[in-house]
Amino acid sequence: MNVRLSGIIGAIAVLIGLLFIVQREFAAALSLEWTLVLLIAAMAGIQALRFVQDRRHTTLEATETGDPERRYEAPTPGDDADETLGLASGWSRRGRRSRAQLRERVAEAATAVIVDTTGCSRTEAIQRIRRGEWTDDPIAAWFLSDSVELGRRERLRLLLGSPLSRFGAALDRTVRAVEARTGGEEP
The missing domain is CATH 1.10.287 (Helix Hairpins)
Structure with a gap:
């Protein structure tokens, strides 16, 4: 009609x-x-x-909805360390640089913990780390020091404990040793 x-x-x-x-x-x-x-x-x-x-004679029109709003992802502590650790696994120049950065970060944390727990000066804490006197864990002492040598037995344990990444296993042991120092107990 x-x-x-x-x-x-x-x-x-x-x-x-x-x-x-x-x-x-x-x-x-x-x-x-x-x-x-x-x-x-x-x-x-x-x-x-x-x-x-x-x-019946009306043409159908569909509307397109936009993408839903994406949730903002706030960075969590340690995200950059995880990324750096992923880069450190390679043997490239970038991997060596990443390993050096991680060593420096752990050394800074260890220095702060030693200063806090023992009351010594920052330079004394750095000297203890260089001499390997900050922990009883030989792998952690070797990881942060250039003068501490790792014995055959410890190298073999480190290799058997983590055959794919000796660096990752040593980093893990060092972080655990630093954590143990925060509680006042030696590992």
Whole structure:
């Protein structure tokens, strides 16, 4: 149905309504209970069919939703150390540089812990680390010192403990030794 036809039907309904208002006797002569309900139902059905027919010829348009907002990921302590450790596994120049950076970071932490636990000066703590006197763990002492030699037995244990990364195993032992110092106990 087009707009013109529905306008005509609407005008006829309004005129019939006005006629019933003006001539009440005409309305009383007709028994409109059943007829009125039937007329309203027919008009509602016609309107429903009109809306369905209009909708069948409408082109569908889909909207695209954007990507959901991504959660901000805050850095956690140690993320950069994990990345550096991943780079340190290689034998390239970059891997050697990463290993040196990790050694320096652990040496700084060990120095701070020795100063805090023993009350000595920073230079004295650095000297203890260089001499390997800061821990009883020979691998941790060797890892942070250039003058401490690692015996055959310890090298073999280190190699057997972690055959793929001797550096990673020594780093782990050194970090554990530093952690043990924070509790006041030697490893």
